[in-house]
Amino acid sequence: MKNSEKVTVIGAGSWGTALAMVLADNGLEVRLWGHKADQIQEINEHHTNHKYLKDVKLPESIIGYADMKESLDGIQTVILAVPTKAIRQVLGQIQEVQANPLTVVHVSKGIEPDSLLRISEIIEDEMNPDNLRSVVVLSGPSHAEEVSLRHPTTVTVSAKDMKYAEEVQDLFMNQNFRVYTNPDMLGVEIGGALKNIIALAAGITDGLGYGDNAKAALITRGLAEIARLGTKMGANPLTFSGLTGIGDLIVTCTSVHSRNWRAGNMLGKGHKLQEVLDNMGMVVEGVRTTKAGHQLAQKFEVKMPITNALYDVLFNNVEAKEAVDHLMSRGKTNEMEDLVNILGERS
Numbered sequence: 081m082k083n084s085e086k087v088t089v090i091g092a093g094s095w096g097t098a099l100a101m102v103l104a105d106n107g108l109e110v111r112l113w114g115h116k117a118d119q120i121q122e123i124n125e126h127h128t129n130h131k132y133l134k135d136v137k138l139p140e141s142i143i144g145y146a147d148m149k150e151s152l153d154g155i156q157t158v159i160l161a162v163p164t165k166a167i168r169q170v171l172g173q174i175q176e177v178q179a180n181p182l183t184v185v186h187v188s189k190g191i192e193p194d195s196l197l198r199i200s201e202i203i204e205d206e207m208n209p210d211n212l213r214s215v216v217v218l219s220g221p222s223h224a225e226e227v228s229l230r231h232p233t234t235v236t237v238s239a240k241d242m243k244y245a246e247e248v249q250d251l252f253m254n255q256n257f258r259v260y261t262n263p264d265m266l267g268v269e270i271g272g273a274l275k276n277i278i279a280l281a282a283g284i285t286d287g288l289g290y291g292d293n294a295k296a297a298l299i300t301r302g303l304a305e306i307a308r309l310g311t312k313m314g315a316n317p318l319t320f321s322g323l324t325g326i327g328d329l330i331v332t333c334t335s336v337h338s339r340n341w342r343a344g345n346m347l348g349k350g351h352k353l354q355e356v357l358d359n360m361g362m363v364v365e366g367v368r369t370t371k372a373g374h375q376l377a378q379k380f381e382v383k384m385p386i387t388n389a390l391y392d393v394l395f396n397n398v399e400a401k402e403a404v405d406h407l408m409s410r411g412k413t414n415e416m417e418d419l420v421n422i423l424g425e426r427s
Contacts, residue, residue, distance in 0.1 A: 088151050089159040090170060092119055094132035094224035095187060096161030101228055102257045104139040112144050113151040120144035136228045149177035157183045163363040164190030167199060171206040178211055185216045185248050189272040190365045191372035198269040214244035217265060219272035220323040221331035234258040236323045238265040267315030271306060271324040275332050276366030277373050278302030279340035281390050282333035284400045287348020299333050305384040312380045340366040348400050370394055385410060
């Protein structure tokens with residue numbers, strides 16, 4: 081029974097809090113860990129998390145914790161909802177105090193620059209194997225703001241051993257939050273991470289005032305290069321036509337809820353990167369992922385023109401309009417060439 085389960089959500093930002101609400105709605109005992117004592121006090125006393133989910137009332141069954149050891153006492157499943165850059169530090173804190181092996185469900189979307197590790201690989205790299213039952217990824221088109229309002233949402237879970245993915249599917253599944261399984265863990269993670277690059281670029285085109293034609297082209301060609309890289313890395317190309325591919329890409333490139341789109345929009349309007357990041361107040365995963373995507377394109381010798389153009393805007397001081405003009409003036413190609421190359425990788 082779901083209501084016999086105890087689950088800890090690590091990370092009291094918007095996404096971690098929204099997922100805690102889903103689990104609480106399913107009758108689970110939910111602990112929500114955060115590193116800010118005043119935020120945890122607000123969650124416990126007022127049942128709100130105003131900074132991240134304005135005007136949303138949290139179920140009273142969600143209990144906030146600032147002490148990691150207390151939050152993990154008797155816990156078997158942890159939802160890891162912290163930014164990619166904080167994952168290694170947080171995993172170190174978990175390992176210092178955990179008393180039994182854990183299933184770690186990561187719900188962040190990113191790739192670590194330089195090491196080029198996916199989040200599941202970072203978890204396996206950091207944690208003692210004896211302390212790790214399984215790593216599960218949960219990903220898909222899912223703005224925290226809408227999940228917290230219990231709007232219909234669909235996501236995907238994946239793991240190396242799918243029985244653990246199915247366990248997590250059972251924990252989260254309800255009438256508002258539909259969960260599918262997909263055995264292609266690599267593809268699920270790659271699609272979820274790299275779509276943030278394209279969302280940044282989509283925001284830039286909107287900021288430049290280029291309209292729907294440009295955005296449609298960007299999303300379509302962006303999906304092509306995500307699939308091109310993912311397939312070269314060993315993913316199933318069909319994954320990128322699903323929720324963690326085209327689904328996540330659409331929602332992140334078109335919604336004002338998307339912090340990557342909002343950041344790109346500001347860049348397109350002429351703001352500098354550091355100014356944008358300071359203004360956002362929350363992590364923009366697409367910036368780090370653009371660096372990692374650029375490095376992956378070089379490592380696997382895959383053409384990723386949108387990723388490379390965005391890399392130049394973010395890290396080489398190229399003006400956004402100049403980068404778009406360069407993309408539009410590239411040499412002629414055949415649209416079907418991508419499909420042929422992807423199918424060739426699978427043959």
